[in-house]
Amino acid sequence: MELPFAESFKIKMVEPLKRSTREEREKWIKEAKYNLFNLRSDQVFIDLLTDSGTGAMSDRQWGAIMTGDESYAGASSYFNMKNAIKNILGFDYFMPTHQGRAAENVLFSVLVKEGDFVPGNSHFDTTKGHIEFRKAHAVDCTIDEAADTELYHPFKGNVDPVKLDNFLKDHKDKVPFVIVTITNNTAGGQPVSMANLKKVREICSKYGKILVFDSARFAENAYFIKVREEGYANKTIKEIVKEMMSYADAMTMSSKKDAIVNMGGFIAMRSYELWRECSTFNIMFEGFVTYGGMSGRDMNALAVGLDEGTEFDYLETRIKQVEYLGNRLKEFGIPFQYPAGGHAIFIDANKVLPNIPKEELRAQTLAVELYVEAGIRGVEIGTLLADRDPDTHENRYPKLELLRLAIPRRVYTNNHMDVVAVALKNVFDRRTQITKGLKIVWEAPIMRHFTVEMERA
Numbered sequence: 001m002e003l004p005f006a007e008s009f010k011i012k013m014v015e016p017l018k019r020s021t022r023e024e025r026e027k028w029i030k031e032a033k034y035n036l037f038n039l040r041s042d043q044v045f046i047d048l049l050t051d052s053g054t055g056a057m058s059d060r061q062w063g064a065i066m067t068g069d070e071s072y073a074g075a076s077s078y079f080n081m082k083n084a085i086k087n088i089l090g091f092d093y094f095m096p097t098h099q100g101r102a103a104e105n106v107l108f109s110v111l112v113k114e115g116d117f118v119p120g121n122s123h124f125d126t127t128k129g130h131i132e133f134r135k136a137h138a139v140d141c142t143i144d145e146a147a148d149t150e151l152y153h154p155f156k157g158n159v160d161p162v163k164l165d166n167f168l169k170d171h172k173d174k175v176p177f178v179i180v181t182i183t184n185n186t187a188g189g190q191p192v193s194m195a196n197l198k199k200v201r202e203i204c205s206k207y208g209k210i211l212v213f214d215s216a217r218f219a220e221n222a223y224f225i226k227v228r229e230e231g232y233a234n235k236t237i238k239e240i241v242k243e244m245m246s247y248a249d250a251m252t253m254s255s256k257k258d259a260i261v262n263m264g265g266f267i268a269m270r271s272y273e274l275w276r277e278c279s280t281f282n283i284m285f286e287g288f289v290t291y292g293g294m295s296g297r298d299m300n301a302l303a304v305g306l307d308e309g310t311e312f313d314y315l316e317t318r319i320k321q322v323e324y325l326g327n328r329l330k331e332f333g334i335p336f337q338y339p340a341g342g343h344a345i346f347i348d349a350n351k352v353l354p355n356i357p358k359e360e361l362r363a364q365t366l367a368v369e370l371y372v373e374a375g376i377r378g379v380e381i382g383t384l385l386a387d388r389d390p391d392t393h394e395n396r397y398p399k400l401e402l403l404r405l406a407i408p409r410r411v412y413t414n415n416h417m418d419v420v421a422v423a424l425k426n427v428f429d430r431r432t433q434i435t436k437g438l439k440i441v442w443e444a445p446i447m448r449h450f451t452v453e454m455e456r457a
């Protein structure tokens with residue numbers, strides 16, 4: 001008999017979870033103005049709000065924390081991080097930042113000017129925020145297949161090379177760089193193929209443009225290349241990562257994902273000139289260039305995390321857990337972005353709650369229903385996240401209205417995934433009775449989803 005699959009780790013430290021009643025959750029979500037970011041963590045049973053900074057560090061990482069060097073300048077921890085970035089990602093220059101959006105802030109302070117266009121594949125919200133904050137525009141060139149949640153495509157995160165080329169042909173003077181997000185979070189944690197990265201590189205070179213990778217989940221992307229793309233099955237994850245990164249001029253990194261730390265980020269680049277230009281902004285916004293908002297101990301843990309995060313056994317355990325949840329939902333007929341992404345399952349709220357008018361926030365309504373059902377916290381990736389158009393101030397209704405269930409790394413067991421699947425089934429079974437959504441009563445002018453306040457419509 002074939003042995004079943006089991007996790008490639010064992011558990012050394014645990015943290016209790018609190019259960020609650022439906023009545024308590026009804027009260028708490030109302031007090032939270034139907035915004036799940038406003039809940040206290042002890043009001044949540046299974047927290048799938050994000051996989052960002054919520055992973056469990058390994059014993060090796062905790063060991064590295066104890067030897068962190070907290071010198072203001074030139075700390076050994078900085079050099080540990082530098083070596084890991086050079087060895088694993090291949091970049092000569094880098095600077096730490098406190099998280100991914102800080103890396104975007106520093107790099108875009110150098111590169112983005114008012115009126116610019118930045119093409120890419122479904123820019124993440126902070127990326128788009130930092131572009132639009134500078135009165136520039138994010139241009140989405142993702143392949144059309146990404147918008148069809150039922151369609152199988154092995155690399156649904158890909159850039160459409162024809163869209164990109166056409167855009168650059170017409171607007172090249174206003175494009176400072178192209179950004180490719182690996183994996184493509186907004187389209188459902190979907191990977192980008194090596195062939196696509198190579199093609200985008202060729203297009204960038206043809207027009208003389210810098211290519212930046214938003215690399216938060218680069219290792220999960222490499223796993224999908226290994227298991228889905230021809231020619232990569234026998235390569236190690238580290239070999240695949242090296243090739244992926246060879247196509248980029250620079251990368252921004254939220255280390256809270258694939259470097260498995262609770263806080264941290266960086267920018268890495270090939271050009272010393274670009275490093276120099278960024279260093280001024282890094283010093284202004286983040287801190288001196290050898291710590292940039294990170295403590296020495298966290299830089300040490302990050303260096304180890306980059307190594308562990310690019311090991312096949314770890315990635316296989318991680319991605320198979322996401323797939324496990326996807327398979328359970330499939331069994332129940334619940335529609336989600338298919339195939340399952342690397343870090344999360346994205347439920348298609350347009351298909352679950354079509355009776356709710358889109359103005360009443362279908363995905364957010366589904367998120368609230370799931371929380372009330374079982375204390376599970378997901379996050380809306382839909383109309384709230386899309387913000388208003390900065391010019392017309394009208395709501396933007398994206399093609400996909402999704403409830404994202406992001407799985408923290410090395411934190412929950414498959415028993416928790418079973419609870420999530422059954423809770424969703426219960427909501428799904430009573431979906432026709434859910435006819436009213438939510439309405440916004442207060443919102444911030446940019447990145448409103450974090451602080452928006454709502455009531456039942």
Ligand SMILES: Cc1ncc(COP(=O)(O)O)c(C=O)c1O
Nearest residue numbers: 052099100101124126185216254
């Ligand atoms: C693709 C992507 N880019 C950038 C970021 C921003 O990173 P951070 O949350 O560390 O600021 C995130 C965070 O979720 C992300 O998923």
